[in-house]
Amino acid sequence: xxxxxxxxxxxxxxxxxxxxxxxxxxxxxxxxxxxxxxxxxxxxxxxxxxxxxxxxxxxxxxxxxxxxxxxxxxxxxxxxxxxxxxxxxxxxxxxxxxxxxxxxxxxxxxxxxxxxxxxxxxxxxxxxxxxxxxxxxxxxxxxxxxxxxxxxxxxxxxxxxxxxxxxxxxxxxxxxxxxxxxxxxxxxxxxxxxxxxxxxxxxxxxxxxxxxxxxxxxxxxxxxxxxxxxxxxxxxxxxxxxxxxxxxxxxxxxxxxxxxxxxxxxxxxxxxxxxxxxxxxxxxxxxxxxxxxxxxxxxxxxxxxxxxxxxxxxxxxxxxxxxxxxxxxxxxxxxxxxxxxxxxxxxxxxxxxxxxxxxxxxxxxxxxxxxxxxxxxxxxxxxxxxxxxxxxxxxxxxxxxxxxxxxxxxxxxxxxxxxxxxxxxxxxxxxxxxxxxxxxxxxxxxxxxxxxxxxxxxxxxxxxxxxxxxxxxxxxxxxxxxxxxxxxxxxxxxxxxxxxxxxxxxxxxxxxxxxxxxxxxxxxxxxxxxxxxxxxxxxxxxxxxxxxxxxxxxxxxxxxxxxxxxxxxxxxxxxxxxxxxxxxxxxxxxxxxxxxxxxxxxxxxxxxxxxxxxxxxxxxxxxxxxxxxxxxxxxxxxxxxxxxxxxxxxxxxxxxxxxxxxxxxxxxxxxxxxxxxxxxxxxxxxxxxxxxxxx
DNA sequence: TAAAAGTGTCATGCA
DNA sequence: CATGCATGACACTTT
Numbered sequence: 001x002x003x004x005x006x007x008x009x010x011x012x013x014x015x016x017x018x019x020x021x022x023x024x025x026x027x028x029x030x031x032x033x034x035x036x037x038x039x040x041x042x043x044x045x046x047x048x049x050x051x052x053x054x055x056x057x058x059x060x061x062x063x064x065x066x067x068x069x070x071x072x073x074x075x076x077x078x079x080x081x082x083x084x085x086x087x088x089x090x091x092x093x094x095x096x097x098x099x100x101x102x103x104x105x106x107x108x109x110x111x112x113x114x115x116x117x118x119x120x121x122x123x124x125x126x127x128x129x130x131x132x133x134x135x136x137x138x139x140x141x142x143x144x145x146x147x148x149x150x151x152x153x154x155x156x157x158x159x160x161x162x163x164x165x166x167x168x169x170x171x172x173x174x175x176x177x178x179x180x181x182x183x184x185x186x187x188x189x190x191x192x193x194x195x196x197x198x199x200x201x202x203x204x205x206x207x208x209x210x211x212x213x214x215x216x217x218x219x220x221x222x223x224x225x226x227x228x229x230x231x232x233x234x235x236x237x238x239x240x241x242x243x244x245x246x247x248x249x250x251x252x253x254x255x256x257x258x259x260x261x262x263x264x265x266x267x268x269x270x271x272x273x274x275x276x277x278x279x280x281x282x283x284x285x286x287x288x289x290x291x292x293x294x295x296x297x298x299x300x301x302x303x304x305x306x307x308x309x310x311x312x313x314x315x316x317x318x319x320x321x322x323x324x325x326x327x328x329x330x331x332x333x334x335x336x337x338x339x340x341x342x343x344x345x346x347x348x349x350x351x352x353x354x355x356x357x358x359x360x361x362x363x364x365x366x367x368x369x370x371x372x373x374x375x376x377x378x379x380x381x382x383x384x385x386x387x388x389x390x391x392x393x394x395x396x397x398x399x400x401x402x403x404x405x406x407x408x409x410x411x412x413x414x415x416x417x418x419x420x421x422x423x424x425x426x427x428x429x430x431x432x433x434x435x436x437x438x439x440x441x442x443x444x445x446x447x448x449x450x451x452x453x454x455x456x457x458x459x460x461x462x463x464x465x466x467x468x469x470x471x472x473x474x475x476x477x478x479x480x481x482x483x484x485x486x487x488x489x490x491x492x493x494x495x496x497x498x499x500x501x502x503x504x505x506x507x508x509x510x511x512x513x514x515x516x517x518x519x520x521x522x523x524x525x526x527x528x529x530x531x532x533x534x535x536x537x538x539x540x541x542x543x544x545x546x547x548x549x550x551x552x553x554x555x556x557x558x559x560x561x562x563x564x565x566x567x568x569x570x571x572x573x574x575x576x577x578x579x580x581x582x583x584x585x586x587x588x589x590x591x592x593x594x595x596x597x598x599x600x601x602x603x604x605x606x607x608x609x610x611x612x613x614x615x616x617x618x619x620x621x622x623x624x625x626x627x628x629x630x631x632x633x634x635x636x637x638x639x640x641x642x643x644x645x646x647x648x649x650x651x652x653x654x655x656x657x658x659x660x661x662x663x664x665x666x667x668x669x670x671x672x673x674x675x676x677x678x679x680x681x682x683x684x685x686x687x688x689x690x691x692x693x694x695x
Numbered sequence: 696t697a698a699a700a701g702t703g704t705c706a707t708g709c710a
Numbered sequence: 711c712a713t714g715c716a717t718g719a720c721a722c723t724t725t
Contacts, residue, residue, distance in 0.1 A: 533703090555713065585703060587715055592701085595717085701724065709716085 534578045541571050543578075550575055551582030645670065 531539065535547050543550075544565060553561065558579065562572055641660060645653040653670060661671045 581704065583714070584705080588703070588717080591716055591718095699725080702722080703720100704722100705718105705720085707717085707719105710714090 534581060537574055538578060541574055543567075543571055543575060545575070547578055547582060550578050551586070553579075 532547065538545075538547055538550075545561065550558070562575065567575070638655065638660065642653055642655045642658075645658075647653055657673060658670050659673050659676055660668055661676065662668055
């Protein structure tokens with residue numbers, strides 16, 4: 001194992017650590033000896049040439065990136081550990097980071113980058129082996145870097161001993177050192193020219209005289225620490241992981257009480273979380289799963305590794321991880337310098353990246369066996385800058401940040417999210433992803449830019465973290481314009497409903513993704529869960545108006561409001577969308593009410609008409625009855641009349657031969673039936689039949 | 696678990 | 711032309 005010792009300042013260890021939390025692919029397991037200053041830098045996006053050392057042994061790099069902003073994309077801030085304040089009362093009560101971030105007022109997603117880089121890799125000397133590498137390049141401004149170095153290739157001796165090599169890496173490193181004491185500097189320089197050259201590039205100040213001096217110094221320290229470490233390792237070697245963690249914790253305490261202060265990332269997150277306007281609002285330490293004792297432990301075996309991953313991230317996120325490595329700060333901050341990366345290396349890495357893209361998924365479910373040896377060597381060479389002390393004397397904590405691009409960007413990608421902006425323009429940020437293929441680790445880092453943008457949009461504005469446990473990215477003001485544009489572009493092109501499925505997938509945008517809402521809702525805390533989507537969006541974008549206000553406000557007031565406040569295009573767009581949707585929602589509700597009222601009214605009409613019908617039927621039957629009664633009376637009267645009638649000869653008049661007929665003048669005459677009007681004749685006949693039947 | 700009801704949203708047309 | 715409103719249609723959620 002090779003470790004590059006963090007450089008030490010007069011006041012203690014000042015370890016500049018790079019932690020790039022890619023929302024998609026990066027995950028960091030680390031626990032570092034951090035003390036005085038912690039510089040947090042906010043990468044607007046991953047930079048070209050950034051290497052990703054994957055825990056599965058793969059090495060990747062960023063092959064396509066947007067230009068580095070001329071203004072300097074790296075926000076940089078300082079966070080002071082409370083212990084530092086104690087030592088330095090004059091130190092500001094809060095880190096520059098917080099102050100600067102507060103001053104930003106722009107969306108940012110917490111991320112952490114401390115000046116040096118940290119490498120965590122499973123590239124090993126053999127194909128199946130794995131080793132963990134923790135690298136700490138010195139900050140360019142920070143002076144030399146001690147280098148307790150062991151051969152990387154010795155991390156997993158015996159080939160096929162990956163698990164063992166991983167789990168016992170620190171110990172194994174010590175053993176290796178005892179058996180064949182490695183000369184760190186010599187190894188660095190003894191590496192083949194190619195590797196050395198790359199190391200030169202990557203390690204930057206590592207080869208400075210001061211650095212060499214520090215290396216020697218740190219080598220001594222490393223040997224001491226190795227002895228201590230080996231003792232500790234032997235004590236805890238057979239203990240369960242949790243016991244090992246306890247041991248590590250106690251060791252941490254010891255370090256805290258000792259000369260070397262201990263400052264883990266957990267401390268960092270706690271510190272951040274303790275801030276009133278904390279940047280990592282809601283960051284749950286539960287999501288920062290403790291690493292099993294050491295990175296190496298975490299790298300112990302694929303199985304163990306996976307288990308840790310699953311446990312480390314308590315969400316259903318796809319756990320991708322990688323360490324984003326860069327040579328040094330200068331390199332990282334300077335795009336020109338960055339482009340000076342050896343093209344060969346880039347190409348090689350690119351090829352690996354491309355190979356990686358073909359792999360199903362990136363959640364590192366196992367160690368990939370096909371790691372190219374050359375690549376491995378390259379990785380090893382790049383991993384010289386590792387300080388065993390880091391593993392040795394630090395409580396290795398897992399910063400489990402397995403981000404699934406689909407899930408970390410849930411807010412923006414909520415089904416139906418519509419920025420209200422045009423559909424037709426291309427999605428630049430997406431194109432970046434596509435250019436790198438959307439599923440590679442490399443893309444994960446690169447894509448994290450866009451993903452970060454999502455968070456920038458949704459979660460980070462004003463420091464709001466929609467998914468606190470997920471969002472650990474910080475942006476700084478210098479990046480805001482750059483990042484903001486990216487964000488806006490992304491959202492601008494994020495209309496969902498006419499995109500092809502592939503596009504939806506690539507943009508993590510789904511208009512109808514079954515189960516996604518539930519998935520999203522899982523990430524919402526109780527407060528946010530009660531909010532509507534627009535409310536969450538408004539909250540995410542830190543829109544200074546309530547959704548209700550936006551919707552109900554008269555158009556004049558609305559327009560004046562928009563003009564009065566300085567709002568980004570994105571905010572204005574969202575506000576208009578909110579207003580449009582809100583009004584339409586009310587309109588739809590009214591429409592449905594009206595529709596329901598119409599239906600209810602129609603039902604009432606039906607009921608009343610049915611009642612009326614029944615009434616009429618009853619009246620009809622009553623009329624019929626009355627008519628029949630009248631007819632009966634008429635018949636009786638008829639019969640009575642005829643019974644009294646006599647002809648000229650005194651004989652009774654038969655009603656069968658004669659009928660009574662009213663004349664126009666009102667008189668009644670007896671008419672022979674054959675002389676009767678046909679209608680009257682029939683009527684009389686009917687009456688006769690009825691009477692006969694009744695009789 | 697399937698079906699119905701409810702809801703939000705979008706597209707479209709009209710005023 | 712911008713805006714509001716109404717409404718059908720669709721997808722999704724809730725019952």
